[in-house]
Amino acid sequence: MSISNHFTPSLSTLDLEMIRHVPPGGSWKNIPSTVSSERLKQIRRSFEAGEGSRSTYYGRLNPHKPSYTINTYFNRPGNGCFVHYGEDRMISQREAARLQSFPDHFLFVGSRGAVNKQIGNAVPPILAYHVAECLANKGVFIDLFCGAGGLALGFEWSGWRGILANDKDADALKTYEQNLTAETISGDIQQDLVFRAVVEKGREGFHAAGGAPTFILGGPPCQGFSTAGKRRSMDDDRNNLFIPYAALLKELRPDGFVFENVPGLLNMGGGEVYKLIREVLGVSGYSVSTWILQSELFGIPQRRKRVFMVGLREEQQVPPPVPTTSFEEKSGLFEKLPPTVTSKEALDDLPSLRPGQDGSNLEYEKEPTNPYQQLVRGQLTAREYISSLCIRRSAAL
Ligand SMILES: C[S@@+](CC[C@H](N)C(=O)[O-])C[C@H]1O[C@@H](n2cnc3c(N)ncnc32)[C@H](O)[C@@H]1O
DSSP states (O other): OOOTTOBOOOOOHHHHHHHHTOOTTOOGGGSOTTSOOHHHHHHHHHHHTTSOOOTTTTEEOOTTSOBOOOOTTTTOGGGSEEEOSSSSSBOOHHHHHHHTTOOTTOOOOSOHHHHHHHHHHSOOHHHHHHHHHTSSSOOEEEETTOTTSHHHHHHHHTTOEEEEEEESOHHHHHHHHHHOOSEEEESOTTSHHHHHHHHHHHHHHHHHTTTSOEEEEOOOOOTTOOSTTOHHHHHHOTTOTHHHHHHHHHHHOOSEEEEEEOGGGGTGGGGHHHHHHHHHHHHTTOEEEEEEEEGGGGTOSBOOEEEEEEEESSSOOOOOOOOSOBOGGGOOGGGOOOBOOOHHHHHTTSOOOOTTOBOTTOOOSSOOOSHHHHHHTTSSOHHHHHHHHHHHHHHHO
16 A cells, blocks of 8 residues: 655755754754854854744654654754654655644645645644543534644544535645545635535534534634734624634534634733633633643644633533653653653654655555554554553553
8 A cells, every 4th residue: 555645845955964963853953053054044043042942943853752743844944843863854744644643544635835734734633532532422513724624533533423614725625525524615714605605504414413412613723813802802803713713603503612722822912812712602602611732642643732622502611631641751650651652653664765755656664563553554443542552551550
């Protein structure tokens, strides 16, 4: 079986020279000053000016640890820690998708840039699976701001069924259609026509669910909040994607919702944005539980924090999922969990590449050597994978 999206970008001679100086787990700080690079000078200047450590720039993965957050720029060495731990090249799109816990059969569609965006923006499916497992009864969902479908995939793994998805990014929707079954509506949710179509189709779908729990999933990107903290700004700001989100809740009255976002949401406008969102959701008749989840503590080989606000119509708080893995040094005697999954464990059965190579026609290098590789190669379900971690846990106790 060949491996889709196993493509790594080419590198300039200078970038190649720079990354050769960086050991596993290292960064730009390992590149000698004799190497002449404008980007490097820029990074050094802002480091010296105290504008942050830039510690991940020109970073190389540490094979013995989870990766840093996979963002949408994992094709560029100067924007994070995305150099392969054992080869002088960037991680491939498939490798990035694996660090996000997408299975290898999940095909990403679109230009190289479009695929990077879909992968970097996604909720890790295994994290979404953990969230879905916290909800007592399985039901149907509408997926807003659906992207490639990482959040939806995790919910489907848990037994939920997607009935409708919306995004304005046509490539992301093609990927969604390729891999998931929900009907899709393409277009900007702020446009009346699109909004009405989502309401109409959503209502039909919820009605046809025959009493199964109905949910809205998805988090509106919240950069649009301009003058945080005043109710007026919430109402007036046409760029604010929370407005159509709240309006859809009002129109469709689902049994619950899962609102996912970046942790920065909690501090935006000195915390006022979050307060306002909670207030609006509360007024809409939902009790809301807020969780900050760290992917690496849930069997995912990546450090990535996300906020989840889970709303239920009932007066009920939902307890967050229980971590399945842990940084070993933090575990006490009685809370010993298996260690976090490392980037080498996640990637080392994939074929080697040289910069610029598309290895999508290559075969796996070897049989899977651990449960994570079995998961992404479709040999374990999400449930079996998580159970395998629990088995490792009881063996460790
Ligand atoms: C963080 S991504 C979603 C990731 C997705 N939940 C997943 O797990 O793969 C946010 C998405 O919102 C979409 N989006 C942004 N503004 C939008 C709008 N006005 N209408 C519809 N979709 C929008 C973007 O195209 C992007 O795909």
